[in-house]
Amino acid sequence: MEISVPATSANLGPGFDSLGLAVDLRNKVEFHPSKFFSVSIKGEGENNPRLKGNNLFIGIFNEHYTRLTKKKQNFKFTFYNQIPMSRGLGSSSAVIVSAVASAHEAAGIRVSKRRILNHALVYENHPDNITPAVMGGFNAATVEKNKVFSQKKHLPDYIKAVVIIPNKQMNTSRSRTVLPKSYSKDNAVYNLSHTALSVASFFNEDWEMLRLASHDRFHQKARMKMLPELFAVQKVAYESGALMSTLSGSGSTFFNMVYDEDAAMISNKLKQKFPEFSVKTLDFDNNGLIIER
Numbered sequence: 001m002e003i004s005v006p007a008t009s010a011n012l013g014p015g016f017d018s019l020g021l022a023v024d025l026r027n028k029v030e031f032h033p034s035k036f037f038s039v040s041i042k043g044e045g046e047n048n049p050r051l052k053g054n055n056l057f058i059g060i061f062n063e064h065y066t067r068l069t070k071k072k073q074n075f076k077f078t079f080y081n082q083i084p085m086s087r088g089l090g091s092s093s094a095v096i097v098s099a100v101a102s103a104h105e106a107a108g109i110r111v112s113k114r115r116i117l118n119h120a121l122v123y124e125n126h127p128d129n130i131t132p133a134v135m136g137g138f139n140a141a142t143v144e145k146n147k148v149f150s151q152k153k154h155l156p157d158y159i160k161a162v163v164i165i166p167n168k169q170m171n172t173s174r175s176r177t178v179l180p181k182s183y184s185k186d187n188a189v190y191n192l193s194h195t196a197l198s199v200a201s202f203f204n205e206d207w208e209m210l211r212l213a214s215h216d217r218f219h220q221k222a223r224m225k226m227l228p229e230l231f232a233v234q235k236v237a238y239e240s241g242a243l244m245s246t247l248s249g250s251g252s253t254f255f256n257m258v259y260d261e262d263a264a265m266i267s268n269k270l271k272q273k274f275p276e277f278s279v280k281t282l283d284f285d286n287n288g289l290i291i292e293r
């Protein structure tokens with residue numbers, strides 16, 4: 001059994017806790033019943049001893065497997081991780097979604113993606129990462145009565161993501177503590193209108209409009225101050241022709257949407273100016289959660 005989940009970039013500027021999209025960078029897990037419990041990790045986290053035992057995946061997997069089967073069973077898990085941790089690319093969402101889906105598969109219970117998404121919401125109480133992680137593509141999402149309601153837009157091949165990933169980790173819950181406790185009516189209206197315009201621009205494929213629509217007054221500035229080079233990253237990305245340039249999730253990664261034909265040039269500029277950061281050009285992912293039986 002093999003289950004994989006893509007990385008995500010959430011918020012997309014003004015859409016705090018509501019907008020997100022999936023990129024083609026995946027965490028995969030293979031597992032099968034075994035006499036003894038074991039965890040092997042390849043890629044991101046392979047040198048982190050804390051992940052070898054009862055990590056976030058194992059805790060959620062066991063909770064669901066026991067609930068669904070009323071049995072105890074050991075498994076051998078092998079993780080192939082591509083998503084860097086605490087960099088704003090949705091590593092925790094990928095793990096949560098993967099654990100919920102794996103437990104259902106291990107129990108022999110087939111459920112809809114929507115059901116998996118609603119289970120994932122229990123562990124991550126904003127829907128902007130978990131929705132594209134499950135569904136793929138661009139998603140606008142909200143939560144009502146503990147359920148996610150969302151709309152998906154398939155992203156075309158001729159736009160790409162150029163992500164620039166600093167070494168510095170930014171833990172999401174810590175990064176939420178630097179945000180203002182309240183917002184003025186002017187700023188609320190600013191973000192509301194920019195979010196509405198962003199969603200319409202994605203659905204109408206008006207990528208150029210995103211340069212303006214993706215402006216934000218809720219969270220980016222406060223978070224970027226924790227790593228001030230990010231202001232220069234955004235400036236260089238826009239000067240080089242990026243269609244939008246936003247803090248990815250809670251950071252520290254910066255997400256840039258670009259036309260395919262500009263991707264190499266923009267990526268090279270970012271590599272030249274910020275040699276200490278890692279720059280990757282990625283396709284968008286329209287599949288989300290993939291289960292291979």
Ligand SMILES: Nc1ncnc2c1ncn2[C@@H]1O[C@H](COP(=O)(O)OP(=O)(O)O)[C@@H](O)[C@H]1O
Nearest residue numbers: 055056085086087088089090091092095171172
């Ligand atoms: N591959 C993984 N395996 C186990 N736990 C993981 C993995 N990736 C992330 N996590 C958990 O999620 C935490 C990171 O969550 P968070 O700070 O929200 O980062 P991100 O912005 O990448 O989602 C890690 O400290 C770890 O507890």
Ligand SMILES: N[C@@H](CCOP(=O)(O)O)C(=O)O
Nearest residue numbers: 010017088089090172249250
């Ligand atoms: N809306 C959340 C998104 C967090 O994304 P992550 O990839 O950093 O976990 C927030 O802005 O806190």
